Amino acid sequence: MKSAFQFSNLCGTVYRHGNVVFSPDGDSIYSPVGNRLSIFDLVRNTSTTLPFETRKPIARIALSPANTAIVLVADEDGRALLVNTKRRSVLAHMNFKQPLRDAQFSHDGKHLAVTHGAQVQVWRTPSHLAREFAPFVLHRTYTGHFDDVLSIRWTKDSRFFITTSKDMTARLYSLNQVEGFRPKTFTGHRDAVINAFFSKDERTIFTVSRDGACFTWRAKDEDDVATADMDEDDEDGALRSANGFALSKPGSSSSGPDDTVGLTRWGIAEKHYFMQPQTKTVCSVFHPETSLLVVGFSSGVFGLWEMPDFNNIHTLSISQEKISSVAINASGEWLAFGAQKLGQLLVWEWASESYILKQQGHFYDMNTVGYASDGQVAATGGDDGKIKLWNTSSGFCTATFSEHSASVSCIEFAKQGSVLFSASLDGTVRAYDLVRYRNFRTLTSPTPVQFISLAVDPSGEVVCAGSADSFEIYMWSVQTGKLLDILSGHLGPVAGLSFSPSGSGVLASTSWDKSIRLWEVFRTSQSVETFQLNGDGLAIAFSPDGTEVCAASLDGQLTFWNAQDGKQTGVLECRRDISGGRKVDDKVGRRNNAAGACFTTICxxxxxxxxxxxxxxxxxxxxDVRERVLLKRWELTKNLALDGTQDRLDSRRVTEAGNIDLVNDRSDEEDLLPEERMDRSLPGAQRGDLSKRSTRPISRAKCVRFAPTGRSWAAAATSGLLIYSLDEQAAFDPFDLDIDLTPEAVREASRQGESLLALVGACRLGEKPLMAEVYEQTSPSDIALIARQLPLVHLPAVMRLVAERMQPASASPHVEFHLKWIAALFAAHGTEIRARAATDYAPTLRAVQVALNELRANVKKTSDDNLFAMLYVWNGFGQQHHGAGKGPANGISAIGMEIDSL
Incomplete structure (x- = not known):
């Protein structure tokens, strides 16, 4: 069994906190998921989570317009990472030492402007081509605001930028010194200004404040300028002549065309109001090409206005909670919304009034996970009583079941058929048909109990559930829905159940009464065998062959029993392996921290x-089961906002009043409505809404499951559904298909000798049997030509196919044929493969290397066997002649020497 599992994807959570951003082409959207960054491809319908992590949850994302692969990601403390998304690598680290309210790259990509409290810092963008010791170089710090800066917007020529602040003003700055220019202040709002935008021709500026006001600013006439010079208290809020710069009309000869924005005398032309009572304006975005203004409100309502006429196009409600972030794509057709409290991510096409993407994670913690028999679907259950089905290839949620009225504690798939079973604390066990997506069976107990464990017979006909309060095991028939039996005997909550995969009808159970019981449930006279544990039983699992049982107990041990003769075969002391990760309020020393560590889920x-x-x-x-040793240990997250992610606490964070991390300064709640500030959670609550409970969330794995294929495993953790895989799966691209591309057309092209056309068509269809069929029918004389003409987009798929055909499991005898393909592909595309060997082609090259190593070992073993057989034959022939008086022939010795030389 290989242990080289690497982080592959994050499902179960689509948005947590921060801003969502569209890619420059508008096909993808970047969403912060805790301290990780997820990319949702809206065209190919896939999602990818980058492998890097920040120290705290991501608060700000900024994309470079000049280089679409460069992204700046900043966490809540102002620690930022400069990331290359295509190579999935971190280019540089930077600590801005203060939380970033906003960060924006200039349009030419050469500068980066970030908020720094009441100041604005402009940095030179690091080079993505060369590695530097200090990549971030400060260009200039801009002052003038009296409170935190909230947003930054650049002009098209990257010479000026406008900022907004909590001090109810906006200010216009220049990147470099401009003759006759001084920073301009835009006043007149009565609440914090959350955003300011330039029109397409940059002759108009729009400012949006939190109280629902939208002001339009334009260049003032000369008569208005003279009036403003005489009246210091003019209500338009424009700068007075005391600023000391020469007045000039836009486009005059005294200033260059690039300085028009900076030397314009701005004044309020119009005042508009969104008219949303009892709500606050939370976020806004503007699309200059279509003059479309999108505003999100704290009531879950968003509106679209056509500027500068302020014509309301839409006012719709997409959620009952506050819209935290809004974005618009390059074409202005799609709108993206993120709702922090619900963990919801929406992409809306406003013209057709339809959803492009609608995804939502579990509202509370995720408790359990299960894999379907093909490994393509994973099901999760949470404290919100919902069950969600996730496509492991695309990372999207495909269905949601909300029939349970309480927390879902356990999920199991039937080995045969598309049936999913779930147990809940509401006292029901439900069966779902995954073909019609409906709940077709609800199983209940005679008296209300809470189910905390679940097991399904390999035939799918019988389901068992263990209770937490009556200490009994209930067994039902799936076909009739009737209760077959109640198994009694445990003296504590039944924490784990598992059926023998061999189909023998043996049910293993473990309980808090420190015992394991094996029940033969299908016999008329049920026999029960009891094993004793050293601690309370927490989880139990059968081996795939049904001969061994493993149980996890409260004392931190994994105990192995032979299910046939009832003998204990081994014990693993695991406290030191699982220990680590101290809480901020821990009073226990580091050495004693492992005393309460134990496993609660095994597979x-x-x-x-x-x-x-x-x-x-x-x-x-x-x-490793046979050797009883630890093979590998994975760290689920490095998010310091969660408890249990640090092995050692920082003594500098501890004061006389306790740990400073436990102090809630509520700096981010001053903008909330009064009803939003109320904390209705119970003190010390460990379950429920993560954003409102009075204790910090703890990083833990509530359930782990191996995929049936053995190539990946998943963990239902605090941060979401983490999937670790041995290799990356090839993505299916349906945009290469047309109506004429069918398997019959591919086979016909192969029969006519058009091998390249047939191979490319099979790769586009993505059917492995068809690809193998076309591959094997290729003429050896055409391999070199096909390899040279093969499109690069299909190169990884073909290399992976060759590696699979070389495996002994494929039973393909064409060894020389496979080696010719490998040599031709490397000769034709060696430069491309070498350039991307560490990124895109890494899984494919590993598969090729494994296939070549196995082939080499098999060839060597066969050669050695043949060599020894030939030596044995020739030595026996020589002994016969020597016994006849002729002596060993010289020819035999010569042949033996030649064989030795081989």
């Missing part, structure tokens, strides 16, 4: 060689 691998375990810790461990 065997597909081949039964390893066992995966997780629990109330930031680590997931993989053990």
């Amino acid at each position: 065997y691998s597909a081949d039964g060689a390893c066992i995966l375990a997780g629990g109330n810790s930031n680590y997931v461990c993989l053990y």
Whole structure:
């Protein structure tokens, strides 16, 4: 069993906090998910989570217009990462030492403007081509505001930018010194100005304040300028002549055309109001090409206005909670909304009034996860009582079931058929048909109980659930829905259940009464065998062959039992493996911190060689079953906003009043409505809404499961559904298809000798059997030509196909044929493969290397066997002649020497 699992994707959570941003081409959207960054491809319908992590949850994202692969990601403390999204690597680190309210790249991509409290800092953008010791160079610090700066917007020529602040003003600055220019102040708002925008021709400026006011600013006439010079208290809020710069009309000969924005005398032309009572304006965005203004409100309502006429196009409600962030794509057709409290991400096409994307994670914690038999679908259950189905390839939620009225505690898929079972604290076990997506069976107990464990027979006909309060196991028939039996005997909550995969009808259960019981449930006279544990039983699992049972107990041990003869085969002491990660309010020393560490969820691998375990810790461990050793340990997250992610606490954060991280300064709640500031959570609550409970969320793995294929595993953790995989799967691209591209057309092209056309068509269809069929029918004399003409987009798929055909499992005898393909592909595309060997082609090259190593080992073994057989034959022939008096022939010795030389 391999242990080289790497982080692959993050499902179960689509948006947490911060701003959402469209890519420059408008096909993808960037969404912060905790301390990770997810990219949702709206055209190909896939989602990808980048492997890097920030120290705290991401608060700001900025994309470079000049280079679409460069992204700045900043966390809540102002620590930022400059990332290359195409290479999935971090280019530079930077600590801005204050939280960033906004960060914007200039349009030419050469400068980066960030908020720094009441100041604005402009930095030179680091080069993405060369590695530098100090990549961030400060260009200039701009002052003038008296409160926190909220937003920054650049002009098209990147010579000026406008900022807005909580001090109810906006200010216009220049990047470099401009003759006759001084920073201009835009006043007149009665609340914090959240955004300012330039029109397409940059002759108009729009400012939006939190109280729902939108002001339009234009250049003032000379008569108005003279009046403003005489009247110091003019209500338009424009700058007075005391600023000391020469007045000039836009486009006059005294100033260059690039300085028009800076030397314009701005004044209020119009005042508009959104008229949304009892709400605050939370976010806004402007599309200059279409003059479309999009505003999100704290009531979950968003509106579209056509500027500068302020014509209301739409006013719609998409949520009952506050809209935290809004973005618009390059064409102005799609709008993206993020709702922090609901964890919701929406993409709306306003012209057709339809959803392009509508995704939402679990409202509370995620408790359990299960894999379907094909490994393509993962189901999760949460404290919100919902069950969500996730496509592991695309990362999107495909269905949501909300029939449960309480927390979902356990999920199991039937081995045969598309049926999903779930157990909940509401006292029901429900069966879902994944073909029609409906709840077709609801199983209940005679008296109300809370179910905390679940097991399904391999045939899918019988389902069992363990209770937390009556200490009994209930068994139902799926076909009739009737209660078959109630298994009694445990003296504590039944924490784990597992059916034997061999189909023998043996049910294993473990309980808090420190025991394991094996029930033969299908016999008329049920026999029960009891094993004793050293601690309270928390989880149990059968090996894939049904011969071994593993149980996790409260004392931090993994105990292995032989299910056939009832003998204990081994014990693993795991406290030191799972220990680590101290809470900010811990009073226990670091050495004693492992005393309460234990596993609460375990799962065997597909081949039964390893066992995966997780629990109330930031680590997931993989053990070798035969050798009883730890193979690898994964750290789930490095998010310092969660408890249990640091092995050592920082003594500098501890004061006389306690840890400073426990102090809520409520700096981010001053903008909330009175009803939003109310904290209705119970003191010390460990479950529920993560954003409102009075204790910090703890990083832990509530459930771990191996995929049936054995190539990946998933963990339902505090930060979401983390998927770790051995390799990356090829994405299916339906945009290369047309109506004439069918499997029959591909086979016909192969029969006519058009091997390249047939191979490319099979790759576009994405059907592996068809690809293998076309590949094997290729003429060896055409391999070099096809390799040279093969499009680069299909190169990884073809290399992966060759590697799979070289495996012994494929039973393909064409060894020389496969080697010719490998040599031709590397000869034709060696430069491209080498340039992307560490990124895009890494999984494919690993597969090719493994195939070549196995082929080499098989060839060497066959050659050695043949060599020894030939030596044995020739030595026996020589002994016969020597016994006849002729002596060993010289020819035999010569042949033996030649064989030795081989």
